[in-house]
Amino acid sequence: MPAATGDFIYLDHAATTPVDPDVLAVMLPYFTDRFGNPSSFYHQGQESRAALDHARSQAARVLECNPGEIVFTSGATESDNLALRGVAWGARLARRGISPRPHIVTTEIEHHAVLHTAFALERQGFSLSFVQADRQGIVDPGAVAAALRPETCLVSVMYANNESGAIQPLRDIAAIARERGILFHTDAVQAAGMATLHVDDLGVDLLSLSAHKFYGPKGVGLLYVRQGTVVDFHQQGGGQEQGRRGGTENVPGIVGLGAALDRADDQMFDYRRHCATLRDRLWSGILKSVPHVTVNGPLVPELRLPNNLNLSISGVEGETMLLSLDMHGVAASTGSACTTGSTEPSHVLRAMGLSDDACRSALRFTVGRGNTEAQIDATIDAIVESVARARSLAPTTV
Ligand SMILES: Cc1ncc(COP(=O)(O)O)c(C=O)c1O
Structure with missing residues (x-):
């Protein structure tokens, strides 16, 4: 052997x-000494709130976006679900039931977090089109363009594939969607720390990340949502994340995400x-x-x-x-x-x-x-x- x-x-x-041990060291105090609820008024709560704000700024620096455009989640599965369901239902509610049914374009090579969400939406009355990849696992922007319909509300194409490693022509696909006034989401989980995540340069409206893929903790992620994007945020609760995701924030996890993303980008x-x-x-x-x-x-x-x-x-x-x-x-x-x-x-x-x-x-x-x-x-x-x-x-x- x-x-x-x-x-x-x-x-x-x-x-x-x-x-990353340095990331862990930054997280640890938020499990013990700095345990305040970020929604609490008193000092300990505000300390946790400041930690969330800092992590949001770290993520915003890496994505070159406004901190307010970041929604922290429990990982990319939730982020992908939120992107697809949120945009689809947002479009449906805006149309108030007027046909045709909102349509989503995605690809056959997406992670199950996208694929299975898309199938669930189909069962709820949305329509879907899947674009194929070629032998190398690359999606042709022309094929995405051909799949678009007047009622398409979202295109979702991953940045880089978790199995084949194929990096998609994201900017070209995003430009096609934008030209037609259609929202564009990317699952960028595998690209973090490997490729630029600048949302304006990429031309994306929504972008999913998961911290444990870039030396951060498990069970925490983010969804970038471009300001003004119509999204039906379905997780109701105490109004956290500016009302976009109810539930007390995972403060140590979010602190870890911010620190890990910062390092991954620098390195x-x-x-x-x-x-x-x-x-x-x-x-x-x-x-x-x-x-x-x-x-x-x-x-x-x-x-x-x-x-x-x-x-x-x-x-x-x-x-x-x-x-x-x-x-x-x-x-x-x-x-x-x-x-x-x-x-x-x-x-x-x-x-x-x-x-x-x-x-x-x-x-x-x-x-x-x-x-x-x-x-x-x-x-x-x-x-x-x-x-x-x-x-x-x-x-x-x-
Ligand atoms: C491309 C991609 N998207 C989404 C996910 C889901 O991430 P998580 O399990 O952290 O929610 C993964 C995890 O393997 C992934 O590789």
């Missing part, structure tokens, strides 16, 4: 990231370089030593997240590889963490036109801050050994 540096080698940063250049170096080392090591491997997703570096390597190893089930790699101390994924445990092939890879076999043999490695070249080399050894073993047990399909 190849030596792993440290206890285990974590190569699943698209699923989640560890909390983006070095982080991208670090990740690309390790990812390319992993890929060339596998290419050299493992026959019959294909990369899924874009081959052009500019079109792919620098930390992502998704590949299909012919004749070897992804799940078998995961188990074997786990025994070698390597944590990877077959795709989206949320669908692990399901025997269905990835909807993303399928939408890209991969065969069922290629989908079933897919493996995703996503490198991150803590990884080293020694870990990558140990991973390559573990992959070589695991593939050889799997192929020796089922030698027919290669």
Whole structure:
């Protein structure tokens, strides 16, 4: 068994990231000493309110927006739900039941937080169109334009895909939506810390983020909502978040989100370089030593997240590889963490036109801050050994 540096080698940063110790240190007092409710009038409450304001300013700096345009949520699943449901219901209520039904355009490669929300809206009487991605996992802006209708109220296209790593032509798609006066939402979860999130430059009206994808805590995220956007904010309560999301705020989590996003943005250049170096080392090591491997997703570096390597190893089930790699101390994924445990092939890879076999043999490695070249080399050894073993047990399909 190849030596792993440290206890285990974590190569699943698209699923989640560890909390940065500096971020944790900033959060900790808000669990204990500074526990005041931000809605309380007295000093302790105002201390928590100031912490929320600071985190909102940090996020606004990174997104180049007004702090008032940030709504803190429990993560990107809630943000995506809020964006789609909020805009769809906002449009429906504004039309007061006049037909035709508001229409949403999204893509086949979205995260389930968007896809399943869109299906739920369809059951509530909204209409949907799904745009396909090409073989590399890239959405054609022309196809988005072709899907628009006079009654389209929202276009939602993710910034970068969590499985293929494909970075979408967001500005072009956003410009098409804007030209037609249609709102544009992006799930930017995987792009945070990797690409600019400047909302005006991107041309987005709504944008979702989740803190645990950029070395912040789990269970906290945000939705950017451009000022003036008609959204039906459905979570009613004590009027928090300027009446847009009722419920006492997750103060330590929000403090962590602000600090983590601030750091991720400051360190983006070095982080991208670090990740690309390790990812390319992993890929060339596998290419050299493992026959019959294909990369899924874009081959052009500019079109792919620098930390992502998704590949299909012919004749070897992804799940078998995961188990074997786990025994070698390597944590990877077959795709989206949320669908692990399901025997269905990835909807993303399928939408890209991969065969069922290629989908079933897919493996995703996503490198991150803590990884080293020694870990990558140990991973390559573990992959070589695991593939050889799997192929020796089922030698027919290669
Ligand atoms: C692209 C994308 N969108 C949304 C989510 C959901 O994020 P969360 O589980 O933090 O709500 C994820 C998480 O894997 C994701 O990768």
